[in-house]
Amino acid sequence: MRRTILTAEHEAFRQMLRAFVAEEVVPVYGEWERQGHVPREFYKRLGELGIFGIEVPEEYGGAGQRTLTYQAVVSEELCRAGVSFGGSSVHAALCLPYLLAHGTPEQKRRWVPPAVTGELMTAIAMTEPGTGSDLAGMSTTATLSEDGGSYVLNGAKTFITGGLQADRVLVCARTSPPTPEDRRGGITILVVDARSEGFTVGRTLEKLGLLASDTVELSFSDVRVPVTDRLGEEGHAFSYLARHLPRERLTIALLAHAQASAALEFTRAYVAERTVFGRPVAAFQNTKFVLADCQAEVAAMRALVDQALTAYDTGELTAADAATVKLHVTERSAHVVDACLQLHGGYGYMREYPISRLYADNRVTRIYGGTSEVMRTIVAKSLGL
Template sequence: MSFARTLFAPEHDQFRDIARRFLQAELVPHHAQWEKDKIVPREIWRKAGAMGLLCPNMPEEYGGAGGDWLYNVVVIEELARLGLTGPGFMVHSEMCAPYILDYGSEELKREWLPKMVTGEAIGAIGLTEPGAGSDLKSIRLRADRVGDDYVLNGQKVYISNGQNADLVMTAAKTDPNAGARGVSLVLVPTATTGFERGRNLEKLGLKGQDTSELFYSDVRVPVTNRIGAEGAGFSMLMTKLAQERLTQAVRSAAVCEAVLAETVAYVKERKAFGHTLGDFQNTQFVLAQLDAEITAQRLFVDHCIAAHLRGGLDPVLAAKVKLIGSELHCKTVDQCLQFYGGYGYMLEYPIARAYIDARIVKIAGGAVEVMKQIIWRDLEKRNG
């Protein structure tokens, strides 16, 4: 990188060194096997928890270190730079735990958050259904009130951490006639009678991260397992989506930087027609263009991180940084892979794995088309 980032204090840099050493020692040597197994052993979660890599911004009263969100950023970036897509730490720390911390009852916080910090309990978030992807208002899974309980019936699909999860933050319809205002969030322990995991799904990429179908058949949980008010699920999801989209952008920026650096090193060594690939002007121009765009995106991402730390990340800005980051992520791995020729098509090369892992970024956290819709609505409003 051609400039110094100013977000991080010395303690963040020290934590980065610890995280990087741990990931290189405990994850990198085994990641290829986990991709074949389609799951990461629970032992790794507990080891990561012991090193402070899970929910590092969790307050001390709930078992965490009480750090700021920059510690989370460090973990996201170091996983991305090493090409470690297997453990679903991002889903656990950035998508599940924040709902419990910000909206859960004190009882739920004390029951689950310390276990999530240590890796004893693994979290997932159950939103997507076979007939409802980006359109969360159209979910069909029901949570019917029966006395002091909810009885849940329905199905979720494409749920990251689904095989390993001990708890699933489940979006359910508590009022099927109220549209978005009929959506509630209910915390469902996976040991509950009637909860079943389906297949560990075959995916294009992110092969080490378990992704599942989930089935709810008369799953009964106390009403006290609801997160926030009844019918407030959709509004809570919208509030947290800005952080989720920024998280995706943080990961994409780190991947772009790592892939570019690896490619520059490769083209300086790889010979063709009596020269290195780096000697050719086309190589220089393509990689120079990518470097300029990646630098611009890095500045944009860091600006958004700073805004989020202040509590002022605008949802439209989050959509923009996620949109641009997703597009650049896919462009970078595609153009860099080209320089590897046939080697780039072999999965033993990190660039090939980066390529197949990249495609999800245009879907996860909201499809790029949804991001464009959000941006257009704001643009139309500002120029109406």
């Protein structure tokens, strides 16, 4: 079925991106996976291509597009090639929207243009070792100094994507303790300079998948952060997080759909070439039926994410809608990717085949941005349960 949300401009962008990925990413991607991150200079190449600035207003060096549909194209093309742009997905899809939505005019002039070019890379630090999805339970603190000119930051964060190479990190910290009436109050976002004294990048965490995307631990020991580097109002961070979570969850659903679609195409090509008992694997009825089911699943996912993209662009995507989309698409995507790996047989378990990489990378979509269990809780609450 024809997709009505994509235009000729989207397709021109797709062809440019496809050529770039084939020429500059695919040949070296195995090396990036082995070293656990992409080269820092590669982010400047993405900046030159305009990847970071698609939704950034022209006054800050961006393209000024007010749509998330180009992010769908990026996800689809990366999955089609079995690669990623490392930790920069958080920089472009999460951090830049935070800066644009909550930064002062001075902060945006200072941070956004270099973030568009890739000269200044960002990460966001919410999760702590003992809290997981319970962000209200964070214990990292930021205490106002006696002269009122800076915050003194102490604590630790974990699972920080892109934290190894980030120049600025959006750190969520408690500027006042929680109360029995409001556990979520008192959290503030500070845009912390990674060169600050007391700012330490800890272990690079070894993951099941997403091997070219660096994920680290961070710690803060009496890190001084100027008050002028506070993002938004003090104590309002949780409301900001809630505002941006639907977007984050939709981008994860876009990735999961793209992974399922790519898995189907990889498998369709594989079963046509691979022979078993003197016949192509594609000739067996089981293969045909499994891939027919996968095609139906992918088509349903695409319809759902396209509808959600339209709702997001028009400001109508609710938190419950985003949770519904993320829950359904990530769960069904896992089913499709698993079925496709099974049709590869033993070769599907080998990392030289892209289906193996997809299988490992796909697993986290049901965890980050809110687990499937959290999504079910949100959806159930929207039903009045």
